[in-house]
Amino acid sequence: MKTTEAIKNRAQPPLDHTTGLSYRQLASLAHGVERTIGPWQPATGRQKALSAFMAVVVTVNYLRRNDCQEAVGEHFLVSQSTVSRYIKKLEPVVSVLLDDLMARLRAAALAEALIVDGFLVLTGERKWFDGLYSGKRHDTGANLQAIATLRGRVIDLSPPLRGSVHDSRAFTDTGLDKAYKIHCSPQGPGMLGDKAYIGKVPVTPVRKPAYRDLTEEEREFNRSINSNRAAVERGISHLRNWRILATGYRRPLLYLYRTSQTVMKLEQYAIHPEEVSTVLRTSPLADS
Structure with missing residues (x-):
């Protein structure tokens, strides 16, 4: 100490x-x-x-x-x-x-399996916005979809949607299904998600049928999926260490997407100290 x-x-x-x-x-x-x-x-x-x-x-x-x-x-x-x-x-x-740093990290991760999950950025009720209340999370806010690597690095965040939007619909409405089409195809590197993404991404836990219990093989498969999915939850928790995404977003919702993108880039910058000089090299006026 x-x-x-x-x-x-x-x-x-x-x-x-x-x-x-x-x-x-x-x-x-x-x-x-x-x-x-x-x-x-x-x-x-x-x-x-x-x-x-x-x-x-x-x-x-x-x-x-x-x-x-x-x-x-x-x-x-x-x-x-x-x-x-x-x-x-x-x-x-x-x-x-930090755009160049993020683009290179994202490009390096595209060849590997990825994980998707949603989280709520608390906003409180807003006068001109309906549907912010999330029944799943029992709070009001904006739904953001996070794409992370198996090492827990968040490499992409979707535009925010109202908190009432289901994760499955948010994955489609924000265009992530098209942006990561190769990962969602049978020939791609693969993408994992929880049960909310069944039918949207190729690897999800097995949902219990109404007429029987899960077999031991299905339980073991679900345990394996959930063990790997913990990486995206860890990545989201690191983002939420930037408290503007965790303890209540007070600024106009117009700026939320830009703010969430900036926080994601700063978090990657924080854990890649060797990239410090890159900021100067890739500055828009670096060659002027």
Whole structure:
């Protein structure tokens, strides 16, 4: 265990638990931001309240902790409106910076078997949206479909649907059935799902017939499927460590898809520290 003195003597700010990323990863994102949108601070006139690095920290901290923007502002000694502007401006930029990393991870995983599962992002009731209540999960929110590898890495997330939509229908309505058509074909690498995906993906548990119990072979098959399916649940739980997807999404639902994609990319970035330099190499203005 690190002592208090050791923590105080660290050469770099201890942001690992605040943001889920290392100082080097955050610095790389900040450099990528400036190479994408240009110099953060204006050459003349009023300077921004925070540096590009700290603005990235504010944005990632918000996604990681899901504190209200007023609390984030108090922590970083800026106003709520400043926090709101930084998040709105930098979230899409951070997402774009990590597009190449996500595309390569997804391409590498397409040759192997995958797992699909749905989860609920809590949103509360919204005035202009009906059907958010999920009878299965007994709460209100948006249904997201996650595609993960057998190692528990989430490589794709569907656009959000209302929480009342069944996972089987969501798999079709979001276009995942077409995007992963090869995995759902008999000749493909295969895709696993729970009983909600029977008839949608090739490998699912055996449903108990009304007229008999499951045989011992069928029970053993189901145990094997569920053992492998645990990987997608583990991957989803890692995504939900970014509390904006776990403790209540308060922003407009218009931004939920972009936010969920950004969180997925940040989670992959967090567990691939060797990819830090990639952010700079693949920045849209890296060659300018």
